[in-house]
Amino acid sequence: MKTKKPKLMMNGHTDEIYTPKYALNPILPYLKKKWVIWENAWGTGVLAKHLKEMGFKVSSKEGDIILTNPPYSKKEEFLRKGYESGKPFAYLLPLTALEGIGRGALFRKYGIQLIIPNRRINFIMPNKQGGSWFQTAWFTWGLNLPKDLNFVTLSRD
Numbered sequence: 614m615k616t617k618k619p620k621l622m623m624n625g626h627t628d629e630i631y632t633p634k635y636a637l638n639p640i641l642p643y644l645k646k647k648w649v650i651w652e653n654a655w656g657t658g659v660l661a662k663h664l665k666e667m668g669f670k671v672s673s674k675e676g677d678i679i680l681t682n683p684p685y686s687k688k689e690e691f692l693r694k695g696y697e698s699g700k701p702f703a704y705l706l707p708l709t710a711l712e713g714i715g716r717g718a719l720f721r722k723y724g725i726q727l728i729i730p731n732r733r734i735n736f737i738m739p740n741k742q743g744g745s746w747f748q749t750a751w752f753t754w755g756l757n758l759p760k761d762l763n764f765v766t767l768s769r770d
Contacts, residue, residue: 651676701755
């Protein structure tokens with residue numbers, strides 16, 4: 614059986630990372646159980662599986678809200694499409710997603726609210742041991758969070 618080689622980004626890291634279930638803890642208070650969650654970067658379905666285990670309806674085609682951990686090499690494309698959809702969204706992205714001319718223009722035009730955990734999420738990375746080398750946050754739009762920057766304690770339960 615052939616092993617699929619992960620797609621490498623420009624910095625030599627892979628886009629293939631999996632989201633641990635506890636990474637959803639900060640966004641859960643803002644999700645409604647009646648919503649169908651559109652996981653538009655389905656991949657292997659790990660995030661969708663976690664959401665389903667928590668009692669949410671999840672679709673790879675359409676939904677009431679977009680929630681995903683998109684490939685970081687395509688973060689601007691996902692943000693643009695999220696805004697264009699007009700649907701609320703929550704993307705788990707590195708804090709460096711705040712950088713960049715194109716993303717800055719999108720944030721100025723539409724706005725952005727962040728849920729920033731107090732610690733790094735240890736993503737599951739094929740063929741790599743150890744913790745994450747980058748900090749992430751939930752980049753949200755249309756969820757009407759209490760503040761634009763929401764600092765939270767990340768529970769790993």
